[in-house]
Amino acid sequence: MKAIEFNVKYQLNRICAIVEDMLALSGMMRVSFGAIYQRCGKPTCWCADKNEKGHLCTRLMWSDNNGVKTRSVRQEDQQIVKEAVGQYREYKEIRRKFRIEVIKLEKLLDEFERNATKNNKLKMGYL
Numbered sequence: 001m002k003a004i005e006f007n008v009k010y011q012l013n014r015i016c017a018i019v020e021d022m023l024a025l026s027g028m029m030r031v032s033f034g035a036i037y038q039r040c041g042k043p044t045c046w047c048a049d050k051n052e053k054g055h056l057c058t059r060l061m062w063s064d065n066n067g068v069k070t071r072s073v074r075q076e077d078q079q080i081v082k083e084a085v086g087q088y089r090e091y092k093e094i095r096r097k098f099r100i101e102v103i104k105l106e107k108l109l110d111e112f113e114r115n116a117t118k119n120n121k122l123k124m125g126y127l
């Protein structure tokens with residue numbers, strides 16, 4: 001096998017491994033995980049004081065066609081949500097690498113095409 005063909009197949013295997021890494025992240029959530037201050041609404045609570053910011057609450061934020069949405073996360077679900085958000089961050093990073101590697105594959109295929117067409121021209125001589 002010629003070097004360029006070897007390089008194309010090697011690059012293809014790299015891309016396959018990257019895709020496998022992405023497919024392993026099926027538990028991801030496309031949300032951001034943050035904390036905001038919120039008043040609970042009870043008139044006797046300390047947070048009713050205008051000088052207080054309120055209770056620190058963990059919230060999920062995401063946007064859809066209707067705008068930005070937020071939802072609070074139960075204490076017992078926080079760990080699993082953090083992991084799911086982390087998976088999405090990891091997915092985006094791997095996806096970025098995937099695009100770079102696909103561009104490299106395209107360049108290798110361009111090189112393969114140039115070499116193959118040049119070599120085949122030489123073999124026949126009269127074309």
Ligand SMILES: [Zn+2]
Pocket residue numbers: 039040041042045046047048055
């Ligand atoms: Zn309160």
